[in-house]
Amino acid sequence: MAAPRSSARGSSARGGTTAKGTKIAQVPWREPRPAPIVLVSGPEEVLAERAIAGVRDYLRAEDAALEVSDIRADDYEAGSLLSVTSPSLFGEPRLVRVAGVEKCTDAFLQEALKYIEHPQEGATVILRHTAASVRGKKLLDAIRAGTGGGIEIPCTAVKRDSDRVDFAAGEFAAAKKRIAPTALRALVSAFADDLTELAAACQQLVNDVEGDITDDIVTKYYGGRVEVSAFVVADTAIAGRYGEALIALRHALASGADPVPMVAAFAMKLRGMARVAGNREPSRQLAQRLGMKDWQVDRARRDLTGWNERSLGMAIQATARADAEVKGGSRDPIFALERMVTVIATREPFGA
CATH class of the missing domain: 3.40.50.300 (P-loop containing nucleotide triphosphate hydrolases)
Incomplete structure (x- = not known):
């Protein structure tokens, strides 16, 4: 009213x-x-x-x-x-x-x-x-x-992936509709270049689907467009969501993602976290000193939640190993990726 x-x-x-x-x-x-x-x-x-x-x-x-x-x-x-x-x-x-x-x-x-x-x-x-x-x-x-x-x-421009995720999440929240996190990421990835199409896709799912929106539903509607980016996989693993990270990884590989840039995305995220870790300077001041953007510093600090010096060092080592293996050092680059994701998402040695 x-x-x-x-x-x-x-x-x-x-x-x-x-x-x-x-x-x-x-x-x-x-x-x-x-x-x-x-x-x-x-x-x-x-x-x-x-x-x-x-x-x-x-x-x-x-x-x-x-x-x-x-x-x-x-x-x-x-x-x-x-x-x-x-x-x-x-x-x-x-x-x-x-x-x-x-x-x-x-x-x-x-x-x-x-x-x-x-x-x-x-x-x-x-x-x-x-x-x-x-x-x-x-x-x-x-x-x-x-x-x-x-x-x-x-009505400022929606440019970053995180902004598009927030937009789509808001569409479903406004309609009191639940969507699985991995399904949300997949949907955003499918329409990463066009907010108008993303908005239309959200409304279609809201109007057509009874109950919660799952990965299978997003694949059914937009499977031909869904391409999970390397950064989606990295974000999910760094956040500690192991099961979602493996699903996102397999989906990305099935969509034709190259293992080499996949590892590079993890390396870039972890490198930023390592540079920011333990530093209490204001974001703008630290960003200027490190040659980063303000939002990159803020994002790295958010990513560090739940991490410590030991787990971060272990993740960086796992990423370096995977980098060597996907560039020819291993006969099974897919296994190398899965092992890297496991170490990062669980923050434990592989097989522990």
Whole structure:
């Protein structure tokens, strides 16, 4: 059930955090709400579409008579914004969706700057800016400074594998649907290059599958696309999930993964852990000193949970041995990989 309109459209600080340098709330895209002005910023179109649809659904839940209008800021007819936000004869609430603000015309910019000084009562104006250019910066700065009593819904790019996993996990959590960790990893791997397709795949599984989503279900639906990456195998083993790690390894090999880069992924992860281990410097300072990225330091520190000097040294030795064996030192590179994964995931000598 939607919250009362007054609570949604009151103080912009309610229901979201305020980013540094701004005076308006930064609202998560999964928890959109209306305000006189809603700035949907950032390049990730899937998240932006969800946020805009969420604001529409919120308003419709309050009043089914909601009037919805669309305007393009890059092909703008003078007077359009005031026309579609003005109260109708029966005073229905209005939602105006404005696309292409990053390419807006001078006419739109002038009218929008004037509009946010005195937004129309009962109107919600959504401004979509992809951040592809600085066009419209004056308008964005004014909104972020608090003019118009707006909010901002950031839709930042989803680039890292961990971000895609978090996105997909959130899709199933929002639908109150359980998915096995290995199935989640396999699904993300299948759509690693396209968040739109990943979102569609998640929704298909949510809608089509009764009960929990398993590895077999993901393979049934998307088996032709699933390719478990070396880093998925490494992450699972380093986290101590032995059974999942072996399944992921065998799946990766069945998908045509090469043992040599597989070992290289483990070596890179363990090397980062070893460089960070025992160091209490702030992430940024340590990253600069070691020539790493901040997020790499943070990830290595998270990976070190449950590890000690002995187990880390043993894992590095096992990886060095596997590296030699998959490069010709053994007749069975698959066994070499399995032995390496076993040592790392169990943190015990092989066969112990």
